[in-house]
Amino acid sequence: MHRTARFIHSSDWQLGMTRAFFTEEAAARFSQSRIDAIEQLGVLATSHSADFIVVAGDVFESNQLSRTTVLRALEALKSLPVPVFLLPGNHDPLDGSSIFLTPEFLSAAPHIVVLKDDEPVPVPGLSDVEVVGAPWRTKHPSTDLCARLLSRLEPSDTALRVGVAHGQVNTLSPDATRPEIISLSAAEAAVQDGRIHYLALGDRHSVTSVGSSGRIWYSGAPVATAFDEVDPNKALLVDLSEAECKVDVLNVGDWHFIAEHRHLNGAEDLKLLAEWMSSLRAKDRTALKIGLTGTISLHCAAELDQLFDTQAELFASLSRRERTSSLTIVPDELDEDSLALTGYALEAWRDLQRAAHSDPVAEDALRLFYRLSGQQSGVIRR
Amino acid sequence: MKLLRLSLENWRGVVVRNIDFSDGVTLIEGPNEIGKSTLIEALRTLFAELDSSNKKSVKAIQPVGEDVGSRVEAEVVTGQYHFVYAKTYNRKAQTTLRILKPEPAQLTGREAHERAELMLASTIDMSLWNALLVEQGKEIRGAGLSESAGLARALDEAVGSAASEQDDAGVFERVQAEYEQYFSLKTGKPRLAKLDNEVEVLESAVDQAKTALTEVITDTADHERCIAEIQRLESAGPELQGALAKRQAEWEAVSSIEQQGKAARADLATAQQLWEVVRDEELRRMRATEQCDQDLGALENKRREVTIFSSRLEQTRARNEAADLRLRELKGQLKEARSRLAIARADERYLDQLAELEREEQRQQQCLALSEQMAAERAVLNGISVNAERLDVLQEAERQLQLARGQRDLAATLVEVSALKDFTLEIDGEPLDVRSGALETRHALAALSITIPGLARLRIVPSQTSAELEEKFLEARANVTTALKRCGVDTLAEAFAADARRLQASHTLGTLSDRRKALLGDDDEAELEARVAQKRANCAQYVNERETEEALPGDLSQARLHVKRHDQKMREIEQALELAQSDHEAARADFEQVHADQRVASQAVEGLEADLQRRRAELSASELAESSESLRSRLQARAREKEAVEAKLRSLEKQLAECSVESVEALLLNARASCDRLQNELLEQVKRRAILDDRLEKAQADGRQERLDEAQRKLIELKRSVAAEKRRAAAAKRLWECINQHRDATRKAYLRPLKEGIEMLGRIVFGADFEIALADDWSLSSCTRNGRTIPFEALSVGAKEQLGILTRLAAAKIVSRHGGVPVIIDDALGFSDPSRLETMGAALAYCGAHSQIILLTCTPGRFSYVGNAERVRL
Structure with missing residues (x-):
């Protein structure tokens, strides 16, 4: 069987973020630009014939956002022409106050899928592609969520599988004191034995390919948010098959x-x-x-x-x-x-x-x- | 600097003008409008403006309607320089500078301008000179009043700041304006408080937002913990339930034995109760018997007490009676003593009255004797008719008689008859024998007829006067006779004697009357007599009525002794009576007390007797119902029953102790409590989760993070602008303080030379002791003359103007230390009187000796006193 998938990998939208050094007017523009970026991704999905979009965490800057911000984000999400998979990250964990658990979100639209647990979710309309995520349930997990997810998966015979996780990988930020750091070797092993075919990472706001498989990537933020980011304003277009993985960088934001x-x-x-x-x-x-x-x-x-x-x-x-x-x-x-x-x-x-x-x-x-x-x-x- | 010559061509209204100035004072005459302002303007423009200037002020110089260049040329000596400087403006603009000294040179254009500026700047204080020129351009007459303030402004501009255009505020004002944006000029208080306030408001908004956010975060964490706890509790449930069932079975076995024990304990309680009833009955009987015995003893005691009281009652009664007897006896004695004392006192009074009676009688007799003597004297007086008045009348009549006789005798015709022989003659019919040689004299008082018998008859008739006098004499003699008769005497001598007797008798009568009056006092005789009679009667009555056989006391002193003795005795009896009375009362009280005690004791005896009787009746009644022996055997039977039940109970308790009830129960209770606790905790956590769900749901759309971010962003924005504002404020403050400090210092540097200059010139004008005071802003605040200090404002208009001119002259010297600069004065001294014109003239002339003065006037007469003035007519 020759299964393929084409999708857009994005992350770190940080909707609701503001910057202290902005004036009021600039702050408003900054917020709007990140809502606009969602629509931009939709346009890109259409123009590149992408099947779906995965967002690898930190869709929202925080769980404590105003109704206005959440509703406007939902509005933009609803307008997307393809299914979108949202992973709760460290900024918007799936805890008691999670935005993803609000009635508005739960009843928003069938093509907006929140990755709430470890179960692989088939992409609507595609029988042979599924997405599986390691959602954050708290701001301070006591374990490497990605490794735990991968350890529970068996290699799939029927579907191309896109893993989605959020956090720093230990090769880029070695920090023994942080239990949630993602083990790259565990991820690479899972890619190697076909438990997943691509790992979409979020948290790092700069486009980065990690490891040697070419199937593990940070997409970077679609709109720049800080002075220390390298090459932000991007998203990734992934052409995936069991044999091959081709990643193209797309321009999104302009901050x-x-x-x-x-x-x-x-x-x-x-x-x-x-x-x-x-x-x-x-x-x-x-x-x-x-x-x-x-x-x-x-x-x-x-x-x-x-x-x-x-x-x-x-x-x-x-x-x-x-x-x-x-x-x-x-x-x-x-x-x-x-x-x-x-x-x-x-x-x-x-x-x-x-x-x-x-x-x-x-x-x-x-x-x-x-x-x-x-x-x-x-x-x-x- | 000295201006030697100024030439104008096509300068406003002036076509051509050339003025040569004196080294000292130049007096320019001409109508008022002819152009001092033009002169000053031309000079200023030449020094300040490039020939190419396009300024409005320069354009205005061009004569109206003429297309020509305006030219100004000045020949100037300043410091070591001597040069001719000329500029043409607007048309054919050009600048030429011909330096004559020290090194001759010829320059044109920009170079000429810059060189001239350099020469001027190195020799004079250009900024002050410019300021002075500006000041001089103003109307002096009008400005005269505010002259010193005007000059102050000039000096102010001169010492400071940038070369300013006329209408612009100076640098100082701009610095001050900047400072005032941030601080109050008056108090120095900053104006930024409002911003600080806003920062505070925002800070508290941030704090609030933080708190709100922290709340949600805490709630979220709590929520997580809550869910974990519920899971743990739910999984612990089954194990605890199993443990509880096992403990329950154990407990049921033990509780059956316990039940039997409980029944035995109830039986024991019943047996105990029955035994106690009988025992109580027996106890009651024993106590009743004891009570009877006790009551009997008490009764005996009481009875003894009553007997004692009875004997004591007798004793006190006897004592009471004795006291009563004694009291009565004493009372009799007292009565007796009182009557004796009364008699003694009456006797005393009687004897006293008797003595009084004797004294009165004696006085009465003395009175009677005196009355008789007085009657005898009165008889003497009645026998005498003379009194003082009558005696006076008599004496006067006598004196008149003597007088009348004298007068008559003096006027009478003396008839002397000398006898030549003895013969007889008749005088008025009366014969008279006359002897020879005798001389008979007669006064012919009335017609006298002398007959010489047989011989002749002579009739001598006295004159009329003599007759009248004779008549008076006769009248007087009749008066004397009448007076004597009234006095009851025949001669005057007798009258005197009678009067003496009268006086003697009258005196004696007076003496007697006085003595009688003394004796009687206020009484009169009748009263005295009545009183004596009354007393006598009283005394007689007392003797008759006296009710005792005892003899009367011999005299008053004895009577008094009696009174004293009886009085003493009575008092003794009274004291004894008082003692007896209190004895009597005490005895009676004793008696009554004992009587009462006896009564109480008797009543007690009665009560005790009744009680005892009642008790004995009760006791015998119960003995009758059940005998004591029967009661005792019943008690023993009950005791045996009780012991049997006790033995059964002991055996059950032993069984229970062997199976350790406490530990079985403890285990059961604990198992049950653990299950309960689990249930409670689970319930609590579920409730808590519901609450947290609710709270989180409510907080969900609050946007607390966003609010905090926004508040922080605003705070940072504001803080940044506040910091910038504060920084600007600090800079403005620092600058303002710095410039102020230097400004003050510079002003002070000008102050002294200016004051000295003005005072030096002022002494010429106002006198040797002239002094002034300059304020820090250079304005003239006061001047002192003849020891009097007058505020500047109070000076006359003339004096103000004069001081204004002097100030300007003094300032001109400051501008250039070597010879000053030209001072232009327009049509001044209009308010000065002739003497002041003279001194002002002298001051101007004095200044003219070393600096240049240009006077413009339309009335040259005012400046006649400027000795060295050179005149120019326009």
């Missing part, structure tokens, strides 16, 4: 979390920074944090402030990384000349200038002074 560090020593560097920033695309879906080191003049600092003020309006989030920033502001002769201060004002200027080396308040005062005097003499137009 970017960029952490940048730059040296700034003068007008030229500032110009380069400004050009780089303006070259970034999809700014309204980009969270950018920049660390700056170097020494600049007051004039330059004023322009930098101006650059940030302007760009902050465009980005979903734009912040200075205080921890990695050490930008020294040194007023130079040019600054002083352009101000044409005299008398006591000039003396006050010099006083602040001396203090500014060691006192950040004095530095701020100096910048303010620069702005207030410049306002009038036309050095800086705001």
Whole structure:
């Protein structure tokens, strides 16, 4: 028998997640984008003729979400053109407060299947493909759920079997203190002896193939959620048969979390920074944090402030990384000349200038002074 | 700096003007509108504006409707520099600078402008100079009143800040405005409290959301534990049930023996009860017999007591009677003593009255004697007619008589008859023998007829006066006679004697009357007599009526002795009586007490007798019903029954002890309790699960995680903006403080030279002791003259204007330490009187010696006193 299946592997939708550094408006957009990603997966399923979708955990950011968020997610799920298998993960375990156990979810639609236990579930409409999951029932399981599931399975003669699990594998995050860590060797053994033919993993937000079988994958998050993710905004298209497993990476989301560090020593560097920033695309879906080191003049600092003020309006989030920033502001002769201060004002200027080396308040005062005097003499137009 | 020459061409309304300035004071005359402002404007523009300037103010210079360039040229000496500086604006713009000293040079364009600026800046304080020029552009007359404030503003702008455009606020104001955004200028309080508040609100929202979320998480964990517990309990059930059944069977075997024991124990209780009934009966009988014996003893005792009381009653009765007798005896004695005392007192009173009677009688006799003497004296007095008044009348009549006689005799005609021989003659018919040689004299008081018998008859008739006097004499003599008669005497001497007797008698009568009055006192004779009579009667009556055989006491002192003695005796008896009375009362009380006691005891005896009788009757009745022997044998039979039941019970208890009931029961109870506990716990957990299900279901759609995330996000957003705001506030504060500090220091640096300059010039104008006070903001706060300090505001308009000018002159010296800068004064001193015009003129002239002063006026007369002024007419 030559059984095949084509499906989309996704995970870590984290519906309901917000980011503390976003403004209200950006936070709303961020939420909406992840709902949109569900529909996007539906479109991809159609265009790639996928038979179903598996989501390997963390569909929801938490079990404590608002009704609005849950209903909107359900609405998007209902609109999917193919069956979708949802696995409860560490964020949305199948505990007493689980969203998957609410009446809305239980009665939502037959093509939305929650993997509640270890029993293999046939894919609706396909007689020879089944999905089996290792759902999280609590946030802190005392065992490797995946290994336990696999140990109970017998090799199947009748169906292609897609395993779904959630968590870190021990080769990537070796941590003996965490009992729930997934044993890669156990998984590989199960793939080897045909208990499962593909293991869809979730929890890691970056697309990653683990082990050597080519049948064990993390799909990564469909929409980026953090600065430390590698290659997010993806899903996997899997062509599976007993003989072969082909995995293609699909683009889904369009959010970017960029952490940048730059040296700034003068007008030229500032110009380069400004050009780089303006070259970034999809700014309204980009969270950018920049660390700056170097020494600049007051004039330059004023322009930098101006650059940030302007760009902050465009980005979903734009912040200075205080921890990695050490930008020294040194007023130079040019600054002083352009101000044409005299008398006591000039003396006050010099006083602040001396203090500014060691006192950040004095530095701020100096910048303010620069702005207030410049306002009038036309050095800086705001 | 000195301005040697200023030329204008096509400058507003001026077509061409060239003014040469004096080294000192230049007095420019001309109508008011002719253009001091133009002069100042041209000078300012030349120094400040590039020839290419497109400013509105520069454009405005161009004459209306003419397409020509406006030119200004100034020849200036400043420091070591001497140069001619010219600019043309708007058309054919150009700048030229011809330096004459120290190194001749010729420059044009931007270079010329910059060089001129450099020369000026290195020799004078350009910012203050500019400020002063601006100030001078204003209307001096109007500004006169606020002159010092205006200058203060000028100085303020000069010492600080950026080169400012006229209408813009200075840097200082902007710094202050920035500071005020974050702090109250007055109190320095920050204005960010509201933001802090918002942070607090959000923080508490986060806390709430956290709590809510924690609740669900806890509930979820509880739910998990609950389910596990239910599973465990359900699986433990069957084992416990089996154990319970086994223990139950064991227990049933044991409980049958226990049942028998219980029946035996009930039998024993019955036997015991029956035995006790008989025993009680016997006890009761024994107690009744004992009681009878006891009662008899008590009765005997009581009876003895009654006997004792009876004998004591007799004793007390005798004592009582004796006391009574004694009391009565004493009472008799007292009565006797009282009557004796009364008699003694009456005797005393009688003797006293008798003595009184004797004294009164004596007095009565004395009175009588005096009355007789007084009657004799009165008789004497009645025999005398003279009294003082009559005596006076007599004396007066006598005196009148003497007087009348004298007068008559003096006026009478003296008739002297000398006898030549003896002869007889008749005078008025009366013969008179006259001897020879004798001289007979007669006063002819009335017509006198002298007859010499036989010879002649002489008739001598006195004058009329003599006759009248004679008549008066006769009248007086008649008066004397009348008076004598009334006095009852014949001569005056007798009258005197009679009066003396009268006085003597009258005196004696007075003395007697006094003595009698003394003797009588307030009484009169009749009363005295009546009283004596009464007393005498009283005494007689007492003697008659006295009721005793005892003789009267000899005298009053003896009587008094009697009274005293009887009184003493009576008092003794009274005391004895008092004692006897209390004795009597005590005896009586004793008697009554004993009597009462005896009665009580007798009653007790009666009661005891009755009781005893009743008890004896009862005892004999029960003996009659059942004899004591019968009762005793019945008790023994009951005791035997009881012992039989006890033996049976002991045997059963032994059996029970052998099969250890307690442990069987303990095991059974424990097995049952374990099953119960399991059931309860299971029930509890099921209930708990239901509650948790309910809670979790309710919390499900709450979106607590999302709420917490959102609250935290908002908090971070706000905190970030608060931090930024605080940082800005700190910067504004630091800047404001810093600039303020330097501003204050700079102001102080200007303050001293300005004050000294003004005072130096002020002494010329106002006198040697002139002083001023400058406030920190440079405004003139007061000035002192002739030791009096006057606030600036209170000064006259003239004085304010004069001080304004002096302040400006002093300021000009500060601008350039070497010779000052030109000071332009427009049409001032309108309010100054001639003497002040003179001193002001002197001050201006004095300044003119080292700095340049340009006076603009339309009334040159005001400046006549400026000695060294050079005049220019426009």
